[in-house]
Amino acid sequence: MHATIDAQVTVSIDLDKTLPLATLAESFTELHLEATILEELVKSLDERLVEAYCGEKHARGNGDRRFQRAGTTTRTAVTTAGEHEFSLHHVKDTAATGDDPTYFRPLEDLIEFDGQRIYQEDISLQSTELATSLSFRDAVAHGDGFTPMPSRTTINRRVREYGSKLGDFVRDRLPGTNADTVVPDGTKCHSQQDHCTHHDVNVTLGQITEGDDTETTLLDVNVDEPWAETAEDLKEKEAVTDDAAVVSDSENSLVDAFEASYRSHQLDLVHVGRTLKYKLWKDGTFPLEKRKEIASDVTNDLFHLKNSVALHAPKNERLAIRERIDQTLENLTKEAWRLEQQDSPKAAAYLRKWAQATVTFAELALEGQEIPWTSNVVERAMGEISKRCKNQWMRWTESGLESLLWLNLVRYADPEQFAAFADELLERSAKTAITMEVSVDATRGEL
Numbered sequence: 001m002h003a004t005i006d007a008q009v010t011v012s013i014d015l016d017k018t019l020p021l022a023t024l025a026e027s028f029t030e031l032h033l034e035a036t037i038l039e040e041l042v043k044s045l046d047e048r049l050v051e052a053y054c055g056e057k058h059a060r061g062n063g064d065r066r067f068q069r070a071g072t073t074t075r076t077a078v079t080t081a082g083e084h085e086f087s088l089h090h091v092k093d094t095a096a097t098g099d100d101p102t103y104f105r106p107l108e109d110l111i112e113f114d115g116q117r118i119y120q121e122d123i124s125l126q127s128t129e130l131a132t133s134l135s136f137r138d139a140v141a142h143g144d145g146f147t148p149m150p151s152r153t154t155i156n157r158r159v160r161e162y163g164s165k166l167g168d169f170v171r172d173r174l175p176g177t178n179a180d181t182v183v184p185d186g187t188k189c190h191s192q193q194d195h196c197t198h199h200d201v202n203v204t205l206g207q208i209t210e211g212d213d214t215e216t217t218l219l220d221v222n223v224d225e226p227w228a229e230t231a232e233d234l235k236e237k238e239a240v241t242d243d244a245a246v247v248s249d250s251e252n253s254l255v256d257a258f259e260a261s262y263r264s265h266q267l268d269l270v271h272v273g274r275t276l277k278y279k280l281w282k283d284g285t286f287p288l289e290k291r292k293e294i295a296s297d298v299t300n301d302l303f304h305l306k307n308s309v310a311l312h313a314p315k316n317e318r319l320a321i322r323e324r325i326d327q328t329l330e331n332l333t334k335e336a337w338r339l340e341q342q343d344s345p346k347a348a349a350y351l352r353k354w355a356q357a358t359v360t361f362a363e364l365a366l367e368g369q370e371i372p373w374t375s376n377v378v379e380r381a382m383g384e385i386s387k388r389c390k391n392q393w394m395r396w397t398e399s400g401l402e403s404l405l406w407l408n409l410v411r412y413a414d415p416e417q418f419a420a421f422a423d424e425l426l427e428r429s430a431k432t433a434i435t436m437e438v439s440v441d442a443t444r445g446e447l
Contacts, residue, residue: 001110003044005037035082042086042111049106050089068092070103077113078148080122119150121426124158131155132408133388156400162425163403166410169421170218177239179206179219181371183247184227184254185378187385192395199223199401201385202230205378205413206240209370216377218413223402227257245364245371250275250354264364267357268375269306273299279347286344294335298351301331302358306373313365325362329355384412 009031013019051057053067062068070092077084088105096102114120119127127150130139136152136159143149150158184204191199204220219239220230234240246258247266255265273295280291308324332355340348361373388408389401396404410418423429 001045001048003041003048005040005044007033007037009033032082035084038079038081039084039086042084042107045110046086046088046107049110050091053091053106066093066095068094075113076118077120078118078123078150079120080126080147083148119154123147124150124154125162125422125425127155128158128162128407129411131159132404132411159407160400160403163406164399165425166418166421167221167402167406169424170406170410170417171237173417174219174234174239175237177206177208177217177219177237178241179208179217179239179244180241181207181209181245181247182219182234182240182258183207183372183375183378184230184258185248185375185382186227186251186254187382187390189385189389189401190392190395191398193397196224199396199398200225201401201405202227203378203381203385203405203409204230204234205381207372207377216413217417218409221402221405221409223398223405227254231257245360245369247372247375249375250350250357264360264371265357266360266371266373267354269299269302269358269373270376272302272354272358276347276350279350280339280344283344283346285342294339294347298332298335301328304328305359305362309362309365309373313370318366321362321366325359328359328362332358381409381413384408 013024050069054065054069055062057069068091070090072087072089075086075088077086088107090103090105092103093100114124117124126147127139127143130143134142136155139155140149140152149155182204183206184202186200186202188198189201191197200223202220202222202225203218206217206219208215208217219234222230242260243262243264245264245266246255247268248254248258249268249271259265276298277291277295280286280294286294305324305328309321312318312320312324332351336348336351336355339345339351361371364371385405385408389396389404410421
């Protein structure tokens with residue numbers, strides 16, 4: 001089916017003024033040409049479809065046809081092209097029987113509206129994308145500068161709907177991902193529910209290495225679920241390989257959930273100095289400057305190892321790496337002994353417990369396997385959560401928070417997957433059924 005729309009635009013500009021291009025562009029946008037053309041396109045298609053059923057308007061013999069014109073109704077809609085008001089025809093089937101509809105709108109066989117909603121899927125999705133980085137109120141204010149936006153309560157509902165759909169979309173594509181490195185982390189967000197003051201947020205990223213390329217993907221987001229359930233679920237879906245390396249901080253429940261005899265755990269080296277200073281403070285033995293000195297010495301040892309691996313691994317100088325690993329472990333063991341002798345048991349126990357986990361990345365480098373020595377990739381995702389969800393005045397329900405996090409983190413960590421979700425939601429594959437041609441003639445300043 002074809003529809004041709006003829007549009008004429010007359011532009012007059014005073015020659016005694018210099019006009020910024022931006023002002024001309026803004027004036028052109030204010031004509032709402034996209035909205036007008038879309039409305040006329042729908043009107044043209046509607047009239048053609050009605051004519052196919054009922055014949056040309058007022059044509060002789062129309063009264064004997066099975067299908068009769070039955071008036072029009074107004075349908076309001078908002079899309080990324082603007083606000084629209086469509087006058088759509090109804091047709092009566094005089095021979096309708098049983099479950100067949102007596103009245104119908106022919107256009108709906110060709111153009112699908114989003115149920116009874118005024119805001120269609122395209123503008124709704126755009127509003128939820130804004131809401132991943134702005135509050136619902138700010139998303140309305142920000143978006144209204146470009147296109148009509150839903151209310152903040154409507155955006156909230158769309159976030160819940162699309163976030164839940166996106167979570168299912170990611171989970172359905174998860175089986176067989178086989179990430180060879182897992183980088184999990186957790187945080188807390190304020191709750192507006194009576195049974196708790198905070199929600200526990202668990203985020204798991206995976207890295208898949210193929211040759212020299214490493215792809216990062218979001219494996220899981222959940223709220224108020226234990227790490228053990230996350231690890232078990234990822235195992236069942238084969239989202240993580242059996243011998244995957246786990247890179248994380250020293251949270252016991254997290255490490256225990258992913259720990260297995262065939263898995264290696266790398267402790268984030270950045271966290272070691274911070275945690276050691278805290279343990280030293282808890283022991284209460286050393287003054288501040290001494291605590292800083294001890295933590296700095298340990299951190300320097302670990303980063304010496306990191307730099308050594310970076311230098312020697314590309315040259316396959318395995319002996320140099322082995323010697324540096326042994327020296328690092330020896331230094332940590334001696335430091336733990338000294339701290340114990342100086343009545344700092346918590347700090348000493350921390351170094352003893354986690355010493356081997358600090359050198360995992362170096363041990364694997366000896367086998368030609370490269371894994372991160374830090375969990376920065378998930379820490380940055382935690383930063384995205386913090387920016388959007390952890391302001392002091394923000395309070396969340398469990399389901400609302402989880403939906404927003406799916407939208408936020410998939411867009412951040414795996415934009416290609418978010419784009420695939422958007423394509424499916426908006427049925428963009430249907431664009432292959434559309435062909436558009438635009439012809440513009442402009443002569444002597446007349447358009």
